Every structure is written in C-alpha cells, then in structure tokens.
Amino acid sequence: MSGRRALANCLVFPLLASFLFLGAAPPRVHVGSMDSVGPREVEQQTRVAIVRDYLQAWQCMNSALEHNQADSLDACFVGQAKDTLARTIHQQQSLGIQTSYRDHSHDVKVVFYSPEGLSIQLLDDAEYDVDVQQHGRSLGTQHVYSQYVVVLTPTESKWKVRVFQGGNG
Amino acid sequence: MSLAALGAGAPVTSVNFPAKVETGHSFSVPTSGSGPATLYIIGPGGTFARKLQLGETLPFGSDDLHSAGHYIAILDTGGGFLPTQFDVKASAQPAKLSFLAKPSRLPVSLSDGISGVAYVFDVFGNLVSQPQQVLFELSDATGRTQSRAVVSQNGVAWSKMNSATKAGPAHFQASIANVREQRVIQQVPGDPCSIRVKAQPSSGQRISVETDPVRDCNGNPVPDGTIVTFTEEFGGTQTTIDVPLKRGVAKTELPAAKSAVISVATGVVMGNEIHWGGGE
Numbered sequence: 374m375s376g377r378r379a380l381a382n383c384l385v386f387p388l389l390a391s392f393l394f395l396g397a398a399p400p401r402v403h404v405g406s407m408d409s410v411g412p413r414e415v416e417q418q419t420r421v422a423i424v425r426d427y428l429q430a431w432q433c434m435n436s437a438l439e440h441n442q443a444d445s446l447d448a449c450f451v452g453q454a455k456d457t458l459a460r461t462i463h464q465q466q467s468l469g470i471q472t473s474y475r476d477h478s479h480d481v482k483v484v485f486y487s488p489e490g491l492s493i494q495l496l497d498d499a500e501y502d503v504d505v506q507q508h509g510r511s512l513g514t515q516h517v518y519s520q521y522v523v524v525l526t527p528t529e530s531k532w533k534v535r536v537f538q539g540g541n542g
Numbered sequence: 543m544s545l546a547a548l549g550a551g552a553p554v555t556s557v558n559f560p561a562k563v564e565t566g567h568s569f570s571v572p573t574s575g576s577g578p579a580t581l582y583i584i585g586p587g588g589t590f591a592r593k594l595q596l597g598e599t600l601p602f603g604s605d606d607l608h609s610a611g612h613y614i615a616i617l618d619t620g621g622g623f624l625p626t627q628f629d630v631k632a633s634a635q636p637a638k639l640s641f642l643a644k645p646s647r648l649p650v651s652l653s654d655g656i657s658g659v660a661y662v663f664d665v666f667g668n669l670v671s672q673p674q675q676v677l678f679e680l681s682d683a684t685g686r687t688q689s690r691a692v693v694s695q696n697g698v699a700w701s702k703m704n705s706a707t708k709a710g711p712a713h714f715q716a717s718i719a720n721v722r723e724q725r726v727i728q729q730v731p732g733d734p735c736s737i738r739v740k741a742q743p744s745s746g747q748r749i750s751v752e753t754d755p756v757r758d759c760n761g762n763p764v765p766d767g768t769i770v771t772f773t774e775e776f777g778g779t780q781t782t783i784d785v786p787l788k789r790g791v792a793k794t795e796l797p798a799a800k801s802a803v804i805s806v807a808t809g810v811v812m813g814n815e816i817h818w819g820g821g822e
Contacts, residue, residue, distance in 0.1 A: 412700060412702075434586065438586070453667050457586070457587055457588075457609050457667075458586055460588065461585075461586060461587065461588050461589055464588060464589040464590065465589045468582075468589060468591050470582070470584065470589055472584060472589075474586075484695070484696055485695070485696065485698050485700075487642070487657075487659045487700065488644070488657035488659070488700060488702065489642070489644040489645075489657055489659075491642060491644075491659075492642070492659065492661075492698075494696060494697075494698060496696065503584070503614055505582070505584055505614070505616065507582075512582065512616050512618065512623055513616060513623050513625055515614045515625055515627065517612060517614070517627065519612035519629070522669060522671060522696055522697065524661070524669070524698075536661075536669050536697075537586065538587075538610050538611055538632070538668060538669055539585070539586065539587075539610075539611040539612035539629070540562075540610060540611050540612040540613075540629030540630060540631060541671055541696075
C-alpha cells in the first residue's frame with residue numbers, strides 16, 4: 374500500500390465515522406506530497422494529524438456558525454482565527470443570521486513547517502456550500518470555490534488553526 | 543462582480559461588487575433598480591447588513607471590511623435575493639510581525655543553532671500573502687551582526703543563524719522597513735575546553751587544590767555551578783570530591799598523603815595530574 378493511500382485511509386475512517394454520525398457526506402480530500410515541505414521534515418504522525426485536525430476545524434466552524442455558539446470553536450481554533458470567528462458569530466446573532474458551511478472538497482498542500490515545529494502552513498483549494506438563514510427564512514445557498522491559507526499550531530493534544538483566511542490566490 | 547435581475551416591467555436591479563477589494567481601502571458598490579433593499583455581506587471573517595435605496599452607490603470605508611477572506615453578498619430586494627461573491631485581500635502594507643525565535647538559550651559557536659520565523663500581518667491582523675523582504679539580524683555581545691534578507695512566501699519568512707563565539711545576550715530582530723520585532727537570545731559558554739589544577743600545603747595534614755579559571759574553547763568562562771571532580775589516589779585507595787565552580791574556579795582540600803596522585807576532570811575533559819611529594 375502506498376504511503377499516500379495509507380495516509381488517506383488513516384484520515385478517512387475516523388472522519389467518515391463522524392460525518393455518518395452527523396448525517397453528512399464526507400468531503401473529498403486530496404493531500405499533496407509532504408516529502409519536500411521544509412524547512413522541517415513533516416513526520417508521518419504529523420502528516421496524519423494536521424490534515425485530520427484541519428478537516429475537523431471545518432466541522433467546528435460549521436457547528437459554531439450554524440448554531441451561533443462560539444464555544445464550539447474552542448476545540449479547533451486559537452488566537453486570531455478564533456477571535457475573528459467569534460466576532461462573526463456575535464455579528465450573526467445580532468442580525469438573526471445562521472450560516473451552514475458544508476465542505477464538499479479540499480485540495481490541501483502543506484507549504485511550510487517551521488524549523489522548531491511550532492507552526493505549519495497549508496493552502497487549501499476548498500469547495501463548499503454556504504446556506505444562509507435569517508430568523509428561519511432562507512436567504513439562499515451559495516456554492517463557493519476559494520483558496521484558504523491556514524496556519525496551525527500544536528497544542529497539548531492536537532493541532533489548532535491560528536490563521537484561517539479565504540480568498541487567497 | 544455584477545449581477546442583475548430582470549422583472550417584467552420592473553427596472554433592472556443590479557449590484558456591482560468588485561471581484562477583489564483590499565483591506566484598508568475604501569470602495570463603492572453601484573446598484574441599480576428602485577426601492578429599498580438590504581445588502582447582507584456574509585463570511586467567516588464577518589457578517590454585516592446595510593440598508594440602501596436601489597439606484598444609489600453604496601460606499602464602504604477603509605475600516606468597514608477589515609478581515610481578509612471570501613464573502614457572499616446577498617441583496618434582499620423584498621421580492622427576491624440577488625447573490626454575488628467577492629474576496630477581501632489583506633493589505634499589501636505590512637504593519638506587524640509575529641516573530642518566533644528559538645531557542646531562547648544556547649551554547650556559543652553553534653552553526654545554524656538559532657532559528658527565526660516571521661509571519662507578516664497587515665494593520666488588521668490579516669496575513670499578507672504578497673511577497674515581502676524580511677530582514678533578519680542577529681547582533682551579539684561584541685556588536686557583530688549577522689544579517690539575512692529573506693522574501694516571504696504566503697506571508698511567512700524564516701532564517702537560521704549561527705550563535706556567536708562570545709557568550710552573552712544577542713538581539714535577534716526581524717524587520718520590514720520600520721516594522722520590527724526583537725527577541726533576546728542568551729548565548730552561554732560551551733563545554734570546558736581544558737582544566738588545570740594546582741596544589742599547595744594547607745593547615746594540618748591537608749592539601750589545598752584549586753583549578754585555574756575554567757573556560758570553553760572560545761575563552762568564555764564556564765558558568766558557576768559546573769561540577770569539577772577532584773580525585774586523589776594513594777596506597778590503593780581513592781578519594782573523590784565533586785565541587786561546583788564558584789567565580790570561575792573550583793577549590794577544595796584533600797588529605798595530604800605522601801606519593802598521592804591528584805587529578806581533576808570536568809565533563810569529558812581531563813586535566814593535569816599532580817604527584818604530591820614526588821613532584822608534578
């Protein structure tokens with residue numbers, strides 16, 4: 374079994390379980406080779422963990438923005454990314470808006486792993502739907518393609534998203 | 543980006559968003575049609591609503607959209623929705639560096655021992671994706687400076703530096719024009735390079751032994767607290783005493799025994815031997 378397929382299986386099974394639990398189809402995920410990312414070599418465990426934790430961050434974001442619950446961000450986001458999303462939730466609440474982010478596909482390319490191992494950066498060409506509701510009334514669903522630039526940092530138990538910025542490229 | 547809706551007999555309704563706008567820059571969005579409407583702007587970076595009269599141009603100030611990202615705009619005319627999408631880019635003007643320097647303490651003369659990573663942000667805290675020249679400078683205690691210019695990619699630049707030969711604090715700085723961040727790196731002496739002991743009679747049947755100041759291979763004094771081991775052998779017995787360096791030297795007393803051999807060591811470095819009563 375190739376390294377990539379092994380990586381994909383490691384990623385897919387736990388994610389699949391969580392998506393089945395939520396009743397949603399899992400997104401298609403393609404992860405580019407991490408063999409020459411640099412300057413630090415990406416260890417095998419880290420390769421699996423960062424993709425798993427990044428994809429989980431989309432679920433955290435969706436849950437937080439769909440229910441306007443900033444607490445849902447804690448498990449996946451820190452710093453600037455968490456602050457920005459929490460502010461957005463506050464703005465949504467004041468307008469009576471709820472948004473659902475259903476990610477359909479991710480094309481992930483890790484582009485930087487810092488020498489001391491304290492930050493990792495990836496680019497993600499994401500495809501997703503945004504469904505907008507206001508006071509129970511649908512304002513429509515938009516299909517979106519956007520590149521995200523993402524920085525993750527390690528915490529005690531997992532990688533969390535510190536920078537989450539769409540509209541890149 | 544422009545989208546328009548046609549209703550039978552009704553004026554054309556349209557909203558003309560630019561495909562990309564930059565944070566910190568004002569812009570305007572022309573609309574056409576008639577009657578009141580609400581424009582919703584929605585994205586992970588923020589959610590806003592604006593009341594407007596169709597046909598007017600909607601101004602956005604430089605502070606209105608300050609989170610870079612992809613946004614959906616939905617014009618609610620009361621009779622329908624007119625959606626569009628646009629990107630907000632980070633300003634190309636860096637305003638802040640997030641600078642991580644590691645380690646905070648390391649031995650002297652270590653090649654590529656210090657790493658610095660700088661993330662470039664605009665005034666609103668967005669990652670600046672456009673390439674920027676980041677200057678890394680490491681100034682040691684002697685005033686010597688190593689510098690490297692690195693062009694950022696996707697908002698990040700990094701460099702490695704050598705630690706100096708002289709122990710002491712070094713100032714490690716990352717800068718873009720007048721935006722700078724500085725960290726202090728403590729460069730400590732390396733391992734002892736050599737050690738030498740001398741002995742003289744003390745009171746009673748004792749020998750006073752004391753090392754010369756212990757230094758690393760660059761002449762930096764080895765830190766106090768470093769353990770020095772004195773060993774005395776005579777008549778088939780061995781006495782060992784561990785002494786921490788104090789003010790750069792280690793000293794203690796040993797039993798004065800004729801034909802004793804006294805030696806000294808620290809770490810992996812062996813010093814000289816003294817043959818007491820029989821000459822060195």
